[in-house]
Amino acid sequence: MDVQQRLKELKEIIEKANYHYYGLDNPILTDAEYDSYMQELIAIEKKHQELVTADSPSQRVGGFVASQFPKVRHREPLLSLDNAFSAGDLRDFDRRVRNVVSDVEYVVEYKIDGLTVALTYENGILVRGATRGDGETGEEITANIKTIRAVPLRLRQDSRLKNFSALDVRGEGYMPKEAFLQLNKRREEEGLPLFANPRNAAAGSLRQQDSRITAERKLGYFSYQLIQAEQLGLKTQQEVLQTLSELGFNVNRNYKVFKTIEEVIEYCEQMTSARNDLPYDIDGLVIKVNSFAQQRELGYTAKSPRWAIAYKFLAEQVETLVKDIVINVGRTGVLTPTAVLKDVFVAGSTVSRATLHNLDNIREKDIRIGDHVLIHKAGDVIPEVIKSLPEKRTGNEIVFHMPSHCPSCGSPVHKPEGEVAHRCLNISCPSRQKEAIIHFVSRDAMNIEGLGPAVITQLLEKQLIKDAADLYYLEFSKLIELERMGKKSAENLLQAVEASKQRGLAPLIFALGIRHVGVKAGKILAQSFGSMDSLMLADE
Template structure:
């Protein structure tokens, strides 16, 4: 297509994909199957690759995370992000009300909002386009995390109106994303995050935006920066409606209260219902609703007089540790779990709590039979806070992790630098079952209809030992399973057949190679094109790829050298599972010339070429353009005002060209 047709199609795809993305990520109500979304996204990527100047700021392709950042720059907030005073009980709330009524000299209407437990952020829009996002910092100076915030689908990249505005919100990690992240960290022998707030903050303060993109964060916008009345509203509740009309995700649970009694009822209601939410809240924010009333009440040196935050009390209960059970994950990590006397905590009955690893058991001196204090970490995951040592009777038994796998009896090992014990037997039944569960998961082969329960049944019936066996299942076999009807069996077999056509990166991720996540799977698939080429690559070839380090390369080589893995891949091939990358057309690139096989970094302002033009032409001549300077960098192109990347290149002794030298090498005339 020509450029005019391309621009029209880009606009169509952008609008469609943004609609699909909002429904999927924000509303949790997918409008189309993943395959439809992926196909249209690949079409958009292909057009943008052909016409780099058509990559607009609101393109959904800008949400996947860009180049690694050299660091965070400081941002001075135009309007300070003040903290709120705190209330911890009903008397504190009534004291706040008395101060407000006295200061305003009349009855006041309040607006109550859920206090999202996340990371406060400030977002700026220029003429409706998202231009900058920053952390709260100390309230006066924050950090620029624009690249990371762009990966959050709840943040519109373009508003419904071309307004210039600064808004405030709370970025958070949904409970299900938090639990999945900690499961992955456990599997990889990493320390889990203590709560969703820490996980959200840690994700947004990563220098690699792709990490933030993988964490499935969200955001609620709760107000505007500065004087809310500047946008034509008379009250905070009116502003929330206005923000929603612009395309921001506001929290629908807010409520206007005409008396402090209604405020207290609201607090008590949500204190009971908070467990029903898919995100964590740690209290209720109470604000005077009218802007004129807010202005009259004013501020103290640290906080507004017209608002306060009620903090929910942390609930801790007593229980008794009855036993410790072990489970074996997909990567062989052996995780201890506490079996407790059932106890009610934060709205649910808890009978199990993760102990994570042996070091935690030793650190807290946890023994079977101990009386313990239990709470939910971040109000989500049950954990043992401490042991009530004074209640010990002498019958409590210290716990020692076994030397052999509880499932296959293979010797357990502790890999250097990790806290977890692992079963390294690739034939361990527990690992094999978990590997199949991972293989069929949404981000891998996405075989709908096969969950943990069905996998358990398939294993019990000895119909499946590895992922490849799924492709040999018949309808008669499935109908023998409990609660599997004719329609379900037909749909499941159809989903299995459809998955054969997945692009290589889905299969590669589904194979569950240690340290190879979704991002690395895509990079490897795009680079090599076939599973066979990846399997045959040596360490030097693998580590020549930006973002693929020694640890990942070693893991890939070890994985494909395993005979059992080779047998599974052979069976997958026999069943017709695609093993070729189906992304944008892979074109043969030159193997000679000034850029062939080299990693190049562009830094500073180019005056003749655009950054996208330079990148496209370098890649067309066989070069790979990276976002950061490292020992693997072969060449740095430095334009005007080149900063830290140029300095680092000079320190490492890397060749540096100016723009004129680049143009000469590209064979162009000025």
């Protein structure tokens, strides 16, 4: 067998294995067998680089991509969906549908909590992957998309495709719960900021400048829409899902078909609790009219289809105990009370703390140390105390009082007239300095990878830095003395610090942490003044 023939055979073996593993959930190779075939393919391609093609499984490994993702206009806009939050909302939707069409059938699919990704295939080969963006225009992230094994690089042969040079597929990129836990564990060990949830982790992974990092993060992809469906002769959404699977895509097979809205409502209520048992996050269910002919009759509003709606789960509420209320001092000096909670599992993760925002909020909700409280995750992300449960009090609860002096530096605490916040005005306060540096290195600011809170704490404690400016004078010999800081990590950190010098004026203005100057204001100031010198000379 010649090299070219063996390469073709290896590609077919590997892509078939990917399809069975991700598309059919039925592995046909062991991990060792899969790795062996992949290593053989890569070895052949290294010797015969002229034989490497865009659809080769080796192209999933990744590499550096452009520092700016190019903009791409979608062939058809990606519209948003109207939301339903109750059975009443769903009945109203059904009433609107049946006012236009009769004998309706609904397809109900999981609303995967991830990032919408649009794929374009030309002559059966993946040529582009793009983010949703504003619905009209997204960012091209093809190199990162190719690292996801659930995304076919070449479509399976199908006679229906012979007259189609281009196909557009929509779906959701996501991070499984187990992959998310493993990623955050590694980041914690490396002293890096943790991702708040799998959705944020997936979004950050798909926008990596180095697609090798994306490849390591074990993302998944579920396909649910085929733009050219009707041209292919398909008549229902159910047929689309079946066809996508036949073409090699990973389709979520948990979709249901119902004849009545009451069946839909019953299923939505079942899934409200059952969703926590899934290996990935869903934040609702999508209900679609199954028939394309009926979809055409129903049409669209300016921003959403009239034939579909997203049922959003209400945030899960869990009871726990307030063990203590402690104060965190932020970069602007604001003292934020935080509830230390008895560990409780809510919306996919263990929660041990929740912000209480300010003293007014504590008084309004009458939250005391020792109270039983209800908590949820606002937006399924941020732990928040909803209310106290005074009927469960024993009489041993303690009313919280804001400290008169900063717990970090001992300076007097001030409450400016007209504000709800209590502030430490000492600009040399250790907590303020630390939080200011954390803000300075954050993603929207100077974006210095490897400088997590744990590393910053060590740098401050060892007096290697006093403020953000000192980061640019760090030395390799000092860095490798830090805990969990090897030579490679130190080199990467210094490279990230050096690279931050090219971030531009807008991120720098935001990084300075000026009160009331966020990302948007930073961009406006940068456009208006053009340089830091001009900004510093500006009148009030």
